[in-house]
Amino acid sequence: MTFIKSAISAQRPQYCFSKRNYSTSFLTHHHRQSSSLKVEPSLFYYSSLLSNNSRRHPLSSPSTAPLSNPRYQSTQTTPSTSSFNRLRNTQASPVTRSIPSSRTISSSTTLPIASNQQNVNMSPIALPTYHSNNSNSSLDTHFTNDLRKQLGIRGLIPPVVESFGQQKERCLEQIDSKTTSIDKYMYLANLRNSNVDLFYRLLIDNMPKITPLVYTPVVGEACLKWSHIYTQPEGLYLSWADRGKLREVLDNWREDQVDITVVTDGSRILGLGDLGVNGMGIPVGKLALYTGCAGIHPKRTLPITLDLGTNNEENLRDPLYLGAKMRRVSPSEMLEFLDEMMIALNDKWPGIIVQFEDLKDPFPSLERYRNTYTCFNDDIQGTGAVILAGVMNGFKQSGIPLDQHKLVFMGAGSAAVGVARQIVELFIKSGIPEEQARKQFWLVDSKGLVTNDRGDKLADHKLYFSRSDNDGKQFSSLEEVVDYVQPTGLMGLCTTGGVFTESIIRKMAQIAPRPIIFPLSNPVHKAECTFDEAMKYTDEKCIFASGSPFPDYTGKDGSVYHPGQGNNMYVFPGIGLGTLLCKAVHVSQEMIYASAKGLAEALNEEEHAQSWLYPSLDRIREVSVRVAREVIRSAQAENLDRNKKLQWLSDRELDDFIRDSMYDPREEYVSPAGSDVGSPRGSHL
Numbered sequence: 001m002t003f004i005k006s007a008i009s010a011q012r013p014q015y016c017f018s019k020r021n022y023s024t025s026f027l028t029h030h031h032r033q034s035s036s037l038k039v040e041p042s043l044f045y046y047s048s049l050l051s052n053n054s055r056r057h058p059l060s061s062p063s064t065a066p067l068s069n070p071r072y073q074s075t076q077t078t079p080s081t082s083s084f085n086r087l088r089n090t091q092a093s094p095v096t097r098s099i100p101s102s103r104t105i106s107s108s109t110t111l112p113i114a115s116n117q118q119n120v121n122m123s124p125i126a127l128p129t130y131h132s133n134n135s136n137s138s139l140d141t142h143f144t145n146d147l148r149k150q151l152g153i154r155g156l157i158p159p160v161v162e163s164f165g166q167q168k169e170r171c172l173e174q175i176d177s178k179t180t181s182i183d184k185y186m187y188l189a190n191l192r193n194s195n196v197d198l199f200y201r202l203l204i205d206n207m208p209k210i211t212p213l214v215y216t217p218v219v220g221e222a223c224l225k226w227s228h229i230y231t232q233p234e235g236l237y238l239s240w241a242d243r244g245k246l247r248e249v250l251d252n253w254r255e256d257q258v259d260i261t262v263v264t265d266g267s268r269i270l271g272l273g274d275l276g277v278n279g280m281g282i283p284v285g286k287l288a289l290y291t292g293c294a295g296i297h298p299k300r301t302l303p304i305t306l307d308l309g310t311n312n313e314e315n316l317r318d319p320l321y322l323g324a325k326m327r328r329v330s331p332s333e334m335l336e337f338l339d340e341m342m343i344a345l346n347d348k349w350p351g352i353i354v355q356f357e358d359l360k361d362p363f364p365s366l367e368r369y370r371n372t373y374t375c376f377n378d379d380i381q382g383t384g385a386v387i388l389a390g391v392m393n394g395f396k397q398s399g400i401p402l403d404q405h406k407l408v409f410m411g412a413g414s415a416a417v418g419v420a421r422q423i424v425e426l427f428i429k430s431g432i433p434e435e436q437a438r439k440q441f442w443l444v445d446s447k448g449l450v451t452n453d454r455g456d457k458l459a460d461h462k463l464y465f466s467r468s469d470n471d472g473k474q475f476s477s478l479e480e481v482v483d484y485v486q487p488t489g490l491m492g493l494c495t496t497g498g499v500f501t502e503s504i505i506r507k508m509a510q511i512a513p514r515p516i517i518f519p520l521s522n523p524v525h526k527a528e529c530t531f532d533e534a535m536k537y538t539d540e541k542c543i544f545a546s547g548s549p550f551p552d553y554t555g556k557d558g559s560v561y562h563p564g565q566g567n568n569m570y571v572f573p574g575i576g577l578g579t580l581l582c583k584a585v586h587v588s589q590e591m592i593y594a595s596a597k598g599l600a601e602a603l604n605e606e607e608h609a610q611s612w613l614y615p616s617l618d619r620i621r622e623v624s625v626r627v628a629r630e631v632i633r634s635a636q637a638e639n640l641d642r643n644k645k646l647q648w649l650s651d652r653e654l655d656d657f658i659r660d661s662m663y664d665p666r667e668e669y670v671s672p673a674g675s676d677v678g679s680p681r682g683s684h685l
């Protein structure tokens, strides 16, 4: 049914809109050729069966209706004291009938495929008789006997009717049987494309095991080999060759509504450098985490990779490289391209959340768009928030008052500056004047301590923390800086493994009773020190978090210590979910700060008792609810929210609403005879 919708919408003329600087060259109406559409009766039968039973959250918009553009349309405030439950009961319009967004199967021979993360040719193509409508498995052992009868597919699936539990068991067995990480990655990619619900059930129920195979670290290897392991399209490529026509390219995406996109230009993928379009694994993986961790519906996510050339010689020489074989366009050309993209995206999907990822220079785009569009940069802001959350808990454990902390940062790139700026916010909010708060930071880069009289031209983003109180002294080594500053905390964001030496760590233990040591560089071999080293050289006193996972440490008395991991997945899914649900106009600095506060407060009693800095990843969906709640409250406080109805909910009611909004594939939604047939939860997202 979804592809029927897609085919119909493909024939609709697209709206034009006028906006300053909008190039008229891509303000065209386009009509698509009508594709031939043959649908067998069973599809309609199944569709009506499902639609008759689908349910919808009363506070939500129908899944087929795009979210209103918060910039142009304000949702009326509901000045009511009614509780969430009253809203639930009284505001529910007669059930909005909609076709479930997943676990719908179709039977067609000449339909264009509507695929979640596939960009396919518009012309009718021959399909197998039973093809998925939305990347779902065409024939699923999950289908009940009744459903198989109704669809006329008896005998085409193995006889047994399986639960998610049984299906997951097989998946896990197959993953374990694969010997290389990349084989596991490819198996999961195939599952994501062939059986969306099962993939996400597997991910949600096995977060610590599956996440590293879907995202970091394995996605790094996948990106390095992307052009060689490629089997099927995922995501959308916006190419330099298509500039001036980006709006038309967006029309090729087969979903009516997209709520969130992750955009990379592949210029700085993880710590691996310029990988060009091979960076597509990053937006694909990150959006899988948006769905897994925060329940943003997979149909409403869009991975985008910009093909603006590559300066990677290997790519340029590789006959199988999947992108344009040209050198990268200039930074100003790239900004022009981004301008067009942002306008086109917001024209096609008003209010879409844009998350920038792994751009070589992430600051210009963030500064340019943060107050105009709903966007954020995870490398700067997400990192800043997640580390701030750990630091908030760490400061409490350190026993040192906030205004007496002195923090040395090894590294002064986007992550370091993002983290330092967030901690400044904390200091300011706690009553420390900004000028004083700023002076509690010492940033060191590859040229030494960042000072005003160092002799080189500092990048703009370093200026805020550049020091002039160094009495003309220049420091070329971290140890000299530590001796001079006597810091209470050491943050490593310099991509250079082992620079927190034994001697430096021991000094930290002499300076502070419980020194904060955060070696945050990824992957593991680039970490500034290991958990083992930090614990050993501080006599097990350090407050520790890393970017990459480290094994537990067993202390001298046999106690087992668990290292904190400042993983961005603690915050970005909740930031996206909160922003989406309250329909925020922008993602403000306050909202980012609030996400950190939400994360810091998400620890349960047991985790607090063990002095953890971050909650268990097993509870990530609950953590995302908490983060989303804080993001929504912050947007409300700044009047950036357009979904005013949420203002009338208590925190508990708001949490319930957030939970109810999350996509969560469940058994009961696929039983044709059951009363609750319909979309998995969160269909309105």
Ligand SMILES: NC(=O)c1ccc[n+]([C@@H]2O[C@H](COP(=O)([O-])OP(=O)(O)OC[C@H]3O[C@@H](n4cnc5c(N)ncnc54)[C@H](O)[C@@H]3O)[C@@H](O)[C@H]2O)c1
Residues within 6 Å of the ligand: 270, 271, 379, 383, 386, 410, 411, 412, 413, 414, 415, 416, 444, 445, 446, 447, 492, 493, 494, 495, 496, 520, 521, 522, 523, 526, 546, 547, 548, 566, 567, 568
């Ligand atoms: N949640 C997390 O833990 C998290 C999030 C984002 C980034 N990171 C990690 O942070 C690191 C930095 O990321 P980024 O995006 O800021 O990179 P970047 O390239 O923008 O910055 C690196 C900085 O380190 C400095 N540097 C490099 N070598 C150095 C050396 N030997 N001594 C001192 N300074 C040196 C550079 O001058 C630069 O200022 C990466 O390893 C990344 O994986 C971790």
